[in-house]
Structure formats: structure tokens, C-alpha cells
Amino acid sequence: MRQEPRQDPAPLSRHLRIHQDRGHTVLELRGEIDIAAATEIAPHLDRVTAQENARVVIDLLHVEFFDCSGLRLLYRARSRVLERGGQLQLVCAHPLTLRVLKVTGLSRLLPPRATLDAALGQPEATSGTL
Template identity: 55%
Template sequence: MAEGLTSTSSGLHAPLPRPYGRVYRSRGRTVIELQGEVDIASAKPIGAHLDVVTAVRGHHVVIDLTHVAFFDCSGLALLCRARRRTAENGGRMWVVCDSPGILRVFRAGAVLDVFRTLPTLDDALAAEDW
């Protein structure tokens, strides 16, 4: 699905509200492509959507930060929650990020080793480990 996901018997969900990004399925994984700023102002709508995505049992999730211009500790908290919920439900989560600024936030939050960050979406979709 190119633009978003709709409710189905497999437990998928509504599209991520604009202007925060888009959601689609690729190679058996749900890709959440975030855009713009991920900060305290966007945390609530993005977080509500991530909660729905990560509640699905055995779900494999890729969070793509390639199009994010600003990312702060609120965004980091969202990703930590999404990772925990995904793992609790037997799924896996990968993060696509090659931005030195965003990776600096990961290092400052002491979670760079907790997340599997990969530089490209293709890398994340092909990843088997983690």
C-alpha cells in the first residue's frame, strides 16, 4: 500500500496523519516514514500511531528517519516506547538513520547501542538479525 494502512483482519491500522509522514508495507514489514520535525509538538500524534502499530503481535517495524529535519529527546522517547512494545509483542524494529545530528541525540541518550540503526531503507528491509 503506497499511502497508508487501513484496518484489516490482520490488525493493521489507519495512516499516519499528515504532515508527520506516511505508513506502508514493504517486504513483509511496516515502514513508518517520519517527516519534518519529531519533537514535543509532534510526539502525541506520532506516539498514538506508533502505539497502534506496535500493538500487533509479531509485527516487524521499520522506522525511517531519512526525511526528519529535527529530532529531539521527545522523539527518542517515542522510539524507546515503540521498541519496547514491539519486542513485548514478539516483533522486531529497525531504525533507518544516517543523519549525524539525529545519531548525536541517540548517543546523548545512551541508546545508540540499543537500536539497530541502518543507513538506508533497503538495508533495513533486508536485515535479518537483531
């Protein structure tokens, strides 16, 4: 299977970069994901998750702070992707963010992978059922 080269486009905002990798759309969140950042990110996330059978990865490896606004983005993305027959993977390795995901129960619905390669290497995995 031919792998597509990773593209590094200019960021859509200081909090978001979107690129294609191995047949997936990767949304790379960056910096502090708070209500202001979530407002900036949401329209781009909605556009990506509106597609039928989308294969999406949300990458939190470059996130320094993540609050309930970020959790809402993840839950919304998961719901929208699953409603349209798609797949969603999450990449996260930051201990505090992992703790927030676990405490809120979101890690059960959207199990985080430690690396982008781990998420992209499991295209058949889905993120649970609605």
C-alpha cells in the same frame, strides 16, 4: 521470494506516513519531531506496535529536527515491539540525529541502518533484548 511493491499512501499527518514494504510496516517520520509531532504520531505508533510479532521499521531519513520527544517515541516503540515478540529496525543517516542517538545510548539498543533497503534486508536481526 516475492517482494511486495512499495505503497505510497497519503500521509496520516504531516509528520507520518505508514506503508508496507517486504513484509514490514514502515513508519516514515518527517519534518520536525518535537513534542507536538510526537503527540500526533504516538497513537499511530501504538497501534502498529500493539500487534504480535510485528516487523516494524522506523525511517528517520526525512527528519529535519529530533528532540527528546522523538527519543521517547523510539524507546516506547522498541519496548512494545520486543514485548510482543516482534522486530524493530531504525533507519537514520542525519549526523545530528545519529549523535543524539549515540549520546543517549539508544543507538546501542536500536542500531540505526543508513538506508531503508539495509533495514529491510535484515529481517532476522532484532534490536537487542530487554
